[in-house]
Amino acid sequence: MALLELEDLHVYYGNIHALKGVSLHVEAGEIVALLGANGAGKSTTLNTVSGLLRPRRGSVRLEGDDLIRVPPHRIVERGVVQVPEGRRIFGQLTVLENLEMGAFTRTDPQGVKEDLERVFTLFPRLKERAGQVAGTLSGGEQQMLAIGRALMARPRVLLMDEPSMGLAPLLVEQIFDAIQEINRQGTTILLVEQNAYMALQVAHRGYVLQTGQVVLSGPAEQLRENPEVKRAYLGG
Amino acid sequence: MWRVGLVFGAVAWFVSLAGLVEALHARWVVDGVFSAGQALLVLLLAASGWVGARRSGATLAARLGAGTVAGATAGFCLGLLAWLGAHVNLRAMFINASPVLFELLLRGRPPESGWAANLLVGAALGLAGSLVGVAPAGLVRPLLAGLAGALGLGLFQDLVLLILQPEALTSVREWLFVAGGGPTVQGVLAAATASAAGAGLRPAVKTLAPGASLPPRAAQVVWSLVGVALLATLPVAGGPFVAQVLVIVGLYTLMGLGLNLEVGLAGLLDLGFVAFFAIGAYTVGLLTSTGEHGIAHWSFWAAVPVAVLVSLVAGVVLGIPVLGIRGDYLAIATLGFGEIVRLLVLSDALRPWLGGSQGVLAIPKPVVAGFELSGPQHLYYLTVVASAVVAYVAWRLQDSRLGRAWMAIREDEDVAEALGINLVSVKLLAYGLGAAFAGVGGAIFAVMVGSVFPHSFQLLISIQVLALIIVGGMGSIPGVLVGSAVLIGLPELLREFGEFRFLVYGAALVAMMLLRPEGLLPAAAQRRELHAEVEAEPQSAQLAAGTATEGR
Ligand SMILES: Nc1ncnc2c1ncn2[C@@H]1O[C@H](COP(=O)(O)OP(=O)(O)OP(=O)(O)O)[C@@H](O)[C@H]1O
Ligand SMILES: [Mg+2]
Numbered sequence: 001m002a003l004l005e006l007e008d009l010h011v012y013y014g015n016i017h018a019l020k021g022v023s024l025h026v027e028a029g030e031i032v033a034l035l036g037a038n039g040a041g042k043s044t045t046l047n048t049v050s051g052l053l054r055p056r057r058g059s060v061r062l063e064g065d066d067l068i069r070v071p072p073h074r075i076v077e078r079g080v081v082q083v084p085e086g087r088r089i090f091g092q093l094t095v096l097e098n099l100e101m102g103a104f105t106r107t108d109p110q111g112v113k114e115d116l117e118r119v120f121t122l123f124p125r126l127k128e129r130a131g132q133v134a135g136t137l138s139g140g141e142q143q144m145l146a147i148g149r150a151l152m153a154r155p156r157v158l159l160m161d162e163p164s165m166g167l168a169p170l171l172v173e174q175i176f177d178a179i180q181e182i183n184r185q186g187t188t189i190l191l192v193e194q195n196a197y198m199a200l201q202v203a204h205r206g207y208v209l210q211t212g213q214v215v216l217s218g219p220a221e222q223l224r225e226n227p228e229v230k231r232a233y234l235g236g
Numbered sequence: 237m238w239r240v241g242l243v244f245g246a247v248a249w250f251v252s253l254a255g256l257v258e259a260l261h262a263r264w265v266v267d268g269v270f271s272a273g274q275a276l277l278v279l280l281l282a283a284s285g286w287v288g289a290r291r292s293g294a295t296l297a298a299r300l301g302a303g304t305v306a307g308a309t310a311g312f313c314l315g316l317l318a319w320l321g322a323h324v325n326l327r328a329m330f331i332n333a334s335p336v337l338f339e340l341l342l343r344g345r346p347p348e349s350g351w352a353a354n355l356l357v358g359a360a361l362g363l364a365g366s367l368v369g370v371a372p373a374g375l376v377r378p379l380l381a382g383l384a385g386a387l388g389l390g391l392f393q394d395l396v397l398l399i400l401q402p403e404a405l406t407s408v409r410e411w412l413f414v415a416g417g418g419p420t421v422q423g424v425l426a427a428a429t430a431s432a433a434g435a436g437l438r439p440a441v442k443t444l445a446p447g448a449s450l451p452p453r454a455a456q457v458v459w460s461l462v463g464v465a466l467l468a469t470l471p472v473a474g475g476p477f478v479a480q481v482l483v484i485v486g487l488y489t490l491m492g493l494g495l496n497l498e499v500g501l502a503g504l505l506d507l508g509f510v511a512f513f514a515i516g517a518y519t520v521g522l523l524t525s526t527g528e529h530g531i532a533h534w535s536f537w538a539a540v541p542v543a544v545l546v547s548l549v550a551g552v553v554l555g556i557p558v559l560g561i562r563g564d565y566l567a568i569a570t571l572g573f574g575e576i577v578r579l580l581v582l583s584d585a586l587r588p589w590l591g592g593s594q595g596v597l598a599i600p601k602p603v604v605a606g607f608e609l610s611g612p613q614h615l616y617y618l619t620v621v622a623s624a625v626v627a628y629v630a631w632r633l634q635d636s637r638l639g640r641a642w643m644a645i646r647e648d649e650d651v652a653e654a655l656g657i658n659l660v661s662v663k664l665l666a667y668g669l670g671a672a673f674a675g676v677g678g679a680i681f682a683v684m685v686g687s688v689f690p691h692s693f694q695l696l697i698s699i700q701v702l703a704l705i706i707v708g709g710m711g712s713i714p715g716v717l718v719g720s721a722v723l724i725g726l727p728e729l730l731r732e733f734g735e736f737r738f739l740v741y742g743a744a745l746v747a748m749m750l751l752r753p754e755g756l757l758p759a760a761a762q763r764r765e766l767h768a769e770v771e772a773e774p775q776s777a778q779l780a781a782g783t784a785t786e787g788r
Contacts, residue, residue, distance in 0.1 A: 050654055052650070052653065052654065071658065072653045072654065072656070073653070073656040073657055073658040073659075075656075076654070076655065076656030077656060081654075081655075081656075082654050084650070084651055084654055088648055088650070088651045090643075090644065090647040090648060090651070091647070092647060093643070093647065100640070101640060101643075101644050101655060102655055104637075104640065104641065104644070104655055104656050104657055105655075105656035149655070150655075153655065153656060
């Protein structure tokens with residue numbers, strides 16, 4: 001059984017049919033990339049998994065348990081945590097306070113302390129700036145913070161929405177290194193990206209979404225070689 | 237710089253034509269010599285000099301010159317007003333453009349020369365103001381304190397006279413005040429010297445004070461004891477009038493603490509907050525009244541927990557329909573709720589139970605161990621204890637898990653939800669607990685007045701509570717107390733200028749938002765937000781340095 005399984009999801013915004021029967025699955029320990037152009041429905045897919053949107057049809061299952069109708073905070077408690085698009089850190093709070101907020105659902109102070117150390121090892125920059133107001137961090141640091149905040153919930157599945165958005169190439173590389181490291185430490189990752197080149201470097205498998213439908217899927221190496229993907233997303 | 241002068245001139249025109257100057261003219265700062273109305277104009281002219289000096293040139297001469305020009309311009313405006321008043325009948329439009337006002341502006345001179353006199357006085361005061369502007373802070377602070385002391389004695393003379401009522405203090409009273417009039421010259425000088433000395437010696441006092449030589453923990457205890465002793469003796473020393481004002485400040489503090497949970501911590505704007513105050517008051521009224529609407533004849537102490545509970549439930553009930561509403565829309569929806577509650581208690585349909593516009597009468601006073609808490613001097617202690625308890629609860633809530641969740645939804649509701657915060661329960665708790673706090677205030681209000689009427693629960697109260705937490709500093713518990721002291725206490729003490737209350741109120745709010753938008757005693761997060769630019773500078777420099785090293 002797949003760890004996370006989406007089957008025939010149909011999601012609407014009013015009359016707009018944003019997802020038209022999306023099915024995909026993520027196995028434990030994998031990094032799965034979800035690619036697609038602007039407006040393809042990538043964020044919609046993640047928000048449906050997080051319980052922030054309710055599909056009109058279809059199912060989301062975590063280890064076989066249906067997550068539809070489970071309220072968002074319970075989904076977080078079950079270990080499915082999202083790093084939202086555009087970072088959206090708490091700008092007025094300090095770095096440390098942001099991280100603590102990520103551990104909101106936790107009840108094991110000892111484990112929280114360990115995870116804080118883990119985040120600080122992963123992103124030493126955050127440790128240096130623990131007392132700084134998060135709104136004054138650079139874009140890259142804010143992305144690190146957003147990832148770190150999600151890790152504080154000790155997720156089993158991490159949903160990441162365009163972590164490379166608006167970052168300089170050097171920082172993008174750093175972020176993707178961190179993603180691989182997080183995955184090596186045992187967290188399963190569903191990664192939404194427009195930067196298909198980088199995403200297919202770190203992912204095991206990938207899906208390509210087009211206007212609310214999966215049009216391509218397969219192992220990352222295979223997608224990298226696919227002429228359509230190359231033309232559309234790799235600029236080659 | 238003449239532009240600064242024009243702005244202040246316009247303000248002077250406004251306060252003059254609105255009647256504030258004339259109203260204050262009836263109050264002596266120095267008996268027979270100098271009135272509060274004159275003081276207001278003098279302060280405006282000096283302030284224009286102060287602002288003018290601070291806004292201009294680097295050299296001392298340039299700044300003093302600018303201040304003088306600004307003061308002269310403002311003085312010219314006043315002179316123009318006096319000249320106009322003498323030649324044109326302004327009264328047709330401005331009812332307050334009275335002979336008294338022009339007599340005050342011209343001081344017996346004919347308008348032609350009085351005009352010049354105003355300009356010269358303006359220039360002199362502008363220069364004085366700019367001198368204050370360039371003087372070192374160590375000098376300015378005692379100077380301003382002395383000024384405040386001198387004005388304060390005149391402005392709050394009723395209060396001072398009340399305190400000096402006892403026979404034993406007659407000689408002090410006669411030394412400070414002309415019988416039946418304002419402060420004497422020596423009285424004003426004494427008040428000014430005392431406050432100036434107080435401000436000047438503050439650093440010295442800090443080191444000599446009882447706390448200084450003690451370890452910090454013990455010092456805290458000493459200061460708390462001093463504070464408690466002061467709180468305990470205040471109504472005894474000040475008499476029933478002062479006690480009454482303090483009770484009202486306390487009631488607004490209770491409401492402010494409640495609204496602060498909703499608006500300050502959770503970011504949920506609520507303009508119908510007075511409804512919960514009303515619900516607390518009516519619950520106590522109905523449960524304890526010995527009149528026709530009384531249903532239980534309970535004691536106050538038995539009714540209070542019920543009142544708190546009923547308010548809490550009302551808060552949750554309000555919260556449910558507005559859960560999905562955000563921002564400005566929320567303000568409108570809650571505004572409606574406040575009005576619905578007021579109209580319900582006013583309605584004829586519910587008159588048999590709630591008394592309609594006649595209200596609920598004959599609410600007995602609380603009794604403690606056979607002793608009735610009757611007047612404001614007794615109820616004051618009840619209010620202080622209630623406020624202290626509620627403030628303690630608010631403080632514990634703020635640092636709790638729930639407080640964190642409120643902070644998260646205030647900052648970003650969507651992300652808070654994505655991080656596993658249950659929006660429904662967290663929001664309903666904010667509404668419920670906030671309402672419960674207001675319910676405590678309402679309960680005390682009911683026994684203070686001895687009856688409850690629908691017209692006591694106007695929209696204006698909701699607005700005042702919101703204003704006081706904004707002035708005090710959003711999300712800050714001490715800020716609530718400061719806000720209600722400044723916005724509720726001061727106007728109560730200056731009741732005779734009551735008709736200008738909202739004029740000054742509005743001006744103070746506008747000035748506040750321009751000069752100190754984070755409030756008088758802001759909470760940490762607010763201070764950060766509103767001064768982010770100032771703070772960001774050194775940090776972005778640091779960042780640049782960080783990237784530079786990385787680039788190697
Ligand atoms: N709140 C909304 N209301 C109405 N339509 C929406 C809303 N959010 C998204 N949509 C529409 O749904 C479709 C999918 O949007 P979605 O945000 O999932 O795209 P995306 O793949 O994440 O794009 P991007 O790469 O630009 O973030 C788009 O056509 C978009 O216009
Ligand atoms: Mg998106």
